[in-house]
Amino acid sequence: MTEIFGIPIQALMGQLTLGLVSGSFxxxxxxxxxVIFGMLNIINFTHGALYMLGAFLAWMGMDYLQIGYWPAxxxxxxxxxxxxIVVERSMLQWLYKLDHLYGLLLTFGLALMLEGLFTNAxxxxxxxxxxxxxxxxxxxxxxxxxxxxxxxIIVASLLVCFATWFVIEKTRLGANLRAATENxxxxxxxxxxxxxxxxxxxxxxxxxxxxxxxxxAPAIQVSPLMGSNLIIVVFAVxxxxxxxxxxxxxxxxxxxxxxxxxxxxxxxxxxxxxxxIIMAIVLMIRPAGLFGKxx
Amino acid sequence: xxxxxxxxxxxxxLIPAANFAxxxxxxxxxxxxxxxxxxxxxxxxxxxxxxxxxxxxxTAAQMAIDDYVAQxxxxxxxxxxxxxxxxxxxxxxxxxxxxxxxxxxxxxxxxLNSGVALAVAKVTQEKNRIMINTGAAxxxxxxxxxxxxxxxxVYDTYALANGPGKAVTKAGGDTWFFLTADYAFGAxxxxxxxxxxxxxxxxxxxxxxxxxNASDFxxxxxxxxxxxxxxxxxxxxxxxxxxxxxxxxEFGLTKNQTIVGLLTTIIDIHALxxxxxxxMMFTEGYYWNLNDDTRAWSRKFFAKHKKMPSMxxxxxxxxxxxxxxxxxxxxxxxxxxxxxxxxxLPINDSFAKNGKIRADGRMVHDMYLVQVKKPAExxxxxxxxxxxxxxxxxxxxxxxxxxxxxxVKK
Numbered sequence: 001m002t003e004i005f006g007i008p009i010q011a012l013m014g015q016l017t018l019g020l021v022s023g024s025f026x027x028x029x030x031x032x033x034x035v036i037f038g039m040l041n042i043i044n045f046t047h048g049a050l051y052m053l054g055a056f057l058a059w060m061g062m063d064y065l066q067i068g069y070w071p072a073x074x075x076x077x078x079x080x081x082x083x084x085i086v087v088e089r090s091m092l093q094w095l096y097k098l099d100h101l102y103g104l105l106l107t108f109g110l111a112l113m114l115e116g117l118f119t120n121a122x123x124x125x126x127x128x129x130x131x132x133x134x135x136x137x138x139x140x141x142x143x144x145x146x147x148x149x150x151x152x153i154i155v156a157s158l159l160v161c162f163a164t165w166f167v168i169e170k171t172r173l174g175a176n177l178r179a180a181t182e183n184x185x186x187x188x189x190x191x192x193x194x195x196x197x198x199x200x201x202x203x204x205x206x207x208x209x210x211x212x213x214x215x216x217a218p219a220i221q222v223s224p225l226m227g228s229n230l231i232i233v234v235f236a237v238x239x240x241x242x243x244x245x246x247x248x249x250x251x252x253x254x255x256x257x258x259x260x261x262x263x264x265x266x267x268x269x270x271x272x273x274x275x276x277i278i279m280a281i282v283l284m285i286r287p288a289g290l291f292g293k294x295x
Numbered sequence: 296x297x298x299x300x301x302x303x304x305x306x307x308x309l310i311p312a313a314n315f316a317x318x319x320x321x322x323x324x325x326x327x328x329x330x331x332x333x334x335x336x337x338x339x340x341x342x343x344x345x346x347x348x349x350x351x352x353x354t355a356a357q358m359a360i361d362d363y364v365a366q367x368x369x370x371x372x373x374x375x376x377x378x379x380x381x382x383x384x385x386x387x388x389x390x391x392x393x394x395x396x397x398x399x400x401x402x403x404x405x406x407l408n409s410g411v412a413l414a415v416a417k418v419t420q421e422k423n424r425i426m427i428n429t430g431a432a433x434x435x436x437x438x439x440x441x442x443x444x445x446x447x448x449v450y451d452t453y454a455l456a457n458g459p460g461k462a463v464t465k466a467g468g469d470t471w472f473f474l475t476a477d478y479a480f481g482a483x484x485x486x487x488x489x490x491x492x493x494x495x496x497x498x499x500x501x502x503x504x505x506x507x508n509a510s511d512f513x514x515x516x517x518x519x520x521x522x523x524x525x526x527x528x529x530x531x532x533x534x535x536x537x538x539x540x541x542x543x544x545e546f547g548l549t550k551n552q553t554i555v556g557l558l559t560t561i562i563d564i565h566a567l568x569x570x571x572x573x574x575m576m577f578t579e580g581y582y583w584n585l586n587d588d589t590r591a592w593s594r595k596f597f598a599k600h601k602k603m604p605s606m607x608x609x610x611x612x613x614x615x616x617x618x619x620x621x622x623x624x625x626x627x628x629x630x631x632x633x634x635x636x637x638x639x640l641p642i643n644d645s646f647a648k649n650g651k652i653r654a655d656g657r658m659v660h661d662m663y664l665v666q667v668k669k670p671a672e673x674x675x676x677x678x679x680x681x682x683x684x685x686x687x688x689x690x691x692x693x694x695x696x697x698x699x700x701x702x703v704k705k
Contacts (some may be wrong), residue, residue, distance in 0.1 A: 011521050018514045123567035125346040125537060138547060147545045198330040221537045221566065229510045269477055272506035
């Protein structure tokens with residue numbers, strides 16, 4: 001068997017594929033963060049908690065109301081999005097003009113409260129959410145058995161990421177949005193309702209986190225801590241990609257997932273830190289991030 | 296002036312003498328600092344291990360205090376404080392120091408997480424108080440890092456490793472691969488299981504270390520799968536074990552390999568459900584559905600906590616009760632005499648039958664090798680285990696002859 005640095009190439013391919021799966025989550029979550037930061041200038045620390053909320057809503061729908069996976073994939077992000085809109089209207093909108101720190105503290109506090117509430121109600125061991133019937137079983141890729149559900153994660157996240165990028169960069173709606181961030185006063189003068197756009201953007205960013213949560217629910221235990229375990233890495237991804245860069249966060253998310261996957265083969269002990277090492281290096285060479293523009 | 300000075304000097308000399316005379320005259324009186332015995336529950340209140348100990352341990356300790364006061368009506372007051380150590384050794388040892396220095400805490404219990412436990416053990420010895428550890432797993436607490444002030448009460452990695460290490464290896468699972476949490480506890484559990492596997496003719500063909508609270512276990516499990524080992528040992532705990540088992544099912548490991556959770560508790564089984572966990576074998580220190588005693592106590596606990604007790608919860612109840620009995624017997628809350636009594640008195644309650652605390656601080660009691668029931672076998676909620684074997688205390692725990700504890704004279 002061919003080997004690379006003492007690792008059979010088959011094992012390496014397997015790890016690369018799995019890296020893409022975790023990269024998919026990084027991409028979706030950092031995309032939401034990037035959209036929110038780009039449009040609202042808010043560092044949304046609730047993102048991890050919203051991801052957890054999305055997963056929990058799916059589980060609650062299944063457990064209390066017998067709502068299946070597919071409706072949950074739509075409904076749960078919707079509820080999370082509405083929750084985001086309520087937060088934006090009632091609290092966040094007063095902070096746009098202030099220092100980043102205020103938005104960060106508010107969203108961080110909200111995240112702690114959400115996680116605390118769920119920990120109190122359900123405990124940290126979490127709830128099981130089973131894989132939908134359609135995705136039982138695995139594909140034989142030759143070098144590994146890839147569970148069908150993991151393959152679906154990659155497909156679904158790529159679709160969502162592409163759609164988001166397309167809407168923001170290639171449509172009229174996206175153009176208005178970008179204009180509203182660039183120069184809110186002038187855009188408003190053209191008759192575009194800027195506060196409405198900002199509100200919807202925040203809601204959409206939150207819904208993305210909720211969507212990622214529902215996608216994750218069958219793959220890992222639905223637990224109140226699932227977001228906080230992930231969110232710090234996702235922030236590092238955003239910093240590496242460049243704050244506010246849409247394409248940057250998608251590509252860096254997938255890329256870092258793969259690098260992390262490789263680290264798990266060559267030196268597993270460092271798998272939790274490798275992303276931060278890369279972040280430090282990137283910040284030294286390109287302080288605005290790989291895809292960011294210096295302001 | 297001179298006379299005044301003289302009288303002060305005299306008084307200063309006389310006061311200790313008078314105290315001494317008083318103490319001599321009333322030898323039977325209890326010498327409890329501040330007339331209060333204060334127990335501290337130091338645990339993980341919100342992190343990965345908070346279902347294992349956490350609020351449940353606080354509830355169990357309070358139940359033990361209430362039951363003891365109601366039954367024995369002691370002359371001293373008993374109080375409890377609790378705190379969240381956040382699984383951080385520095386937070387834990389600072390809290391312990393504060394409790395000992397300013398709050399008059401006499402005994403600290405639970406202290407799950409081996410990293411925190413080792414740090415708190417040091418502070419406890421320095422301040423000459425007592426830690427009865429019901430939560431941590433590392434055997435270092437009664438070996439290299441043993442202390443005259445530490446009791447290790449419920450389980451340790453040796454006891455966890457020994458049951459499945461022996462049973463599974465003898466049943467044909469003679470090649471092992473480990474998934475190990477990358478800190479003191481994981482290393483200790485892997486080492487002790489390796490010893491048990493080797494002693495029974497098996498061999499270990501590899502292991503992979505994963506960070507605590509890893510968000511995804513699939514790539515580690517893929518490595519375990521590629522190793523072709525017959526048995527995959529999970530040397531981790533709490534949420535990490537849960538997510539490992541879940542991913543092992545998804546990636547089809549369970550078809551060709553046996554998954555052995557080395558620290559799996561009823562809390563994990565409850566979280567995952569029987570369909571995912573059926574057939575798994577591991578060692579437990581307690582099971583609520585063992586006999587009438589355990590059922591009676593566990594149902595009382597369930598009424599307060601809404602969950603059946605883990606071995607940590609039952610152990611904390613037993614530890615607090617045993618400690619209060621030792622204080623009563625010693626007639627003081629001073630660490631030395633209480634520890635002497637702790638090591639003399641046999642322990643008989645819902646948690647342990649003829650339990651005994653050895654010179655190295657190890658509490659020796661029976662352990663249980665359990666197998667998770669099939670969903671159809673389970674008759675009621677929380678009815679999860681078939682008891683495959685009762686491992687007598689002397690076999691379950693590391694024999695004194697192998698002890699690396701300097702306190703043990705050989």
